[in-house]
Amino acid sequence: MTLRLYDTATRSVRDFVPMTPGQVGIYLCGLTVQGGPHIGHLRSGVNYDVLRRWFLRSGYTVNFIRNITDIDDKVLVKATEQGKPFWAVAYANERLLSATYLKLGVLPPTYEPRATGHITEMHELIQLLIDRGHAYPAPDGSGDVYFDVRSHEEYGSLSGQRPDDMEPATDGPERAKKDPRDFALWKGTKPEEPADANWPSPWGTGRPGWHIECSAMCWRYLGTEFDIHGGGLDLKFPHHENEIAQSHAAGHPFARYWVHHALLNLGGSKMAKSLGNVINLESLVEAGLRPVEVRYYLLAPHYRSVIDYSQEALEEAAAAYRRLENFVTRAVELVGPGVIGEVPDGFAEAMDDDLNTSRALAVLHDVVRDANGLLAAGDLTAVSTALSTVRAMLDVLGLDPLDAQWASTQSGDLTRVVDSLVALALEQRTAARGRKDWAAADAVRDQLKHAGIAVEDTPAGPRWTLES
Structure with a gap:
């Protein structure tokens, strides 16, 4: 099968054809680290x-x-509010972001460049744009450099807007611009900004504009042309529109596919720190959810579908994941972990259909439903085959309960304590059954049930799970 992706630039689903056979270059716009990440991020x-x-x-x-x-701008505002160097604020939040991604089973990137490490590349790109007639230093001596929107005929093509209908760019004074929509490539030093947040440049001491940062880092690590540029739908304009404009104006073919995911809303509004409507992973874990269940919740809808946050939807996602996990646990008790096999055709077709995780999960749940019937029938050979298939699908989604990732991120001290206490109760129940004290055995089981713990007697001995 051929993977088909919705390309925002052409507004169509296209067959993915990599630049180099067998290789894919992806650039994902990461976060501005003025604060810790929320689940929308x-x-x-x-x-x-x-x-x-x-x-x-x-x-x-x-x-x-x-x-x-x-x-x-946002990082500098936070640094001023907190009375800390901007780089200290940024680094602390970067560490928090990395730790949160790890908890969610997100693979580390091939490389994760910081904007501040690529000032030289930004200078080179800005000078190239000036030389090609697409950028100009501000005539007011501010040290600002602006991209000349009118010099690029394709400006507005990604978002489908005409420049005449756009609002002015707010990243510099209009008095210094040829056109109010011209955006800043380099920002001269401002007296109200932290003194350490600037670098020397051919146009004066200052700092980079937001948009030039990503174009320069794409160039540095993926070359002038690469396969996929990704990010949230809220970045389509102006950030990605400006990235395309400045990169194409510099003569770079840039991204061949633009992939945007929809937003996660709370109360009908985009989740954002500026709106004060944010929920982070830590708060969800404190409420009793596991990171793997939050991951399931985030990937269950199609990536281009808006997620309207609700506690009910989170709990439904957690229960759905536990059904998958329960099959894996029961099957492993009977046939061992086996190996990760091949995904079924229906799952592959769903994933190749613009990464349709919603339909892929439907296939996964269907397979698990049938496999539970095999467990009940005691067909161990068929159970082993089904387990291999289920683990293959879960592995693609980063949800395999047997992955060491989940064993390491979910086995905190409290979990170990609960494990030990439940094990002790089950030992008492087993001893009571051994001496045929059925009343005592049932009492232990009832007490565990009252605590939200379900006990199932299996050929390998009693097994407990949290009730949904």
Whole structure:
């Protein structure tokens, strides 16, 4: 099968054809690290992690670049508010982001460049744009450099807008621009900004504009042309529109496919720190959800479908994952973990259909439903085959309960304590059954049930699970 992706630039689903056979270059716009990540941010990491895993499963080598924006207006505002150096604020939040991605089973990128590490490349790209007549230093002596929107005939093509209908860019004073929509490539030093947030440049001391950062890092790590540029739908304009404009104006073919995921909303509005409507992974874990269940929740809808956050939907996703996990646990008790096999055709077709994880999960649940029947029938050979298939699908989605990732991120001290206490209760129940004290055995089982723990007697001995 051929993977088909919805390309935002052409507004159509297209067959994916890599530049180099067997290799894929992906650039994902990472976060501006003015604060810790909320689950709206984390949807991006999980969705593109699944895309990457599907490419790997399909035999591709993947060069996956996910940047960190560590110098930006928002970072400087937070640094001023907290009385800390901007780089200290950015680095602390970068560490928090990395730890959160790890908890969600997101594979580390091939490389994760910081904007501040690529000032030289930005200078080269800005000078190239000036030389080609697409950028100009501000005539007011501010040190600003602007991209000349009117010099690029294709401007607005990604978002489907005409420049005359666009609002002015707000990243610099209009008095210094040829056109109000011209956007900043380089920002001269401002007296109200932190003194350490600037670098020397041919146009004066200052710092980069947001958009030039990503174009420069794409160029540095993926070349002038690469396969896929990804990000949230909220980045389509102006960020990605400006990336395309400045990169094409510099003579770079740039991204061949643009893939945008939809947003996660809370109360009808995009989840955003500026709106004060954010929920992070830590709060969900404190409420009793496991990171793997949050991952399931984030990848269950199609990546281009809006997620309207609700506690009910989270709990439904957690229960759905536990049904899958329960089959794997029961099957392993009977036939061992086996090996990760091949995914069924229906699953592959769903994933190749614009990464339709919703339909792929439907296939997975159908297979598990049938496999539970095999467990009940005691057909161990068929159970072993089904387990291999189920684990293959779960592996693509990053959800395999047997993956060491989940064993390491979910076995905190509290879990170990609960394990020990339940094991002790089950030993008492087994001893009571051994001496045929059925009343005592039933009492232990009833007490565990009251605590939300279901006990099932299996050929390998009693097994307990948390009730949904």
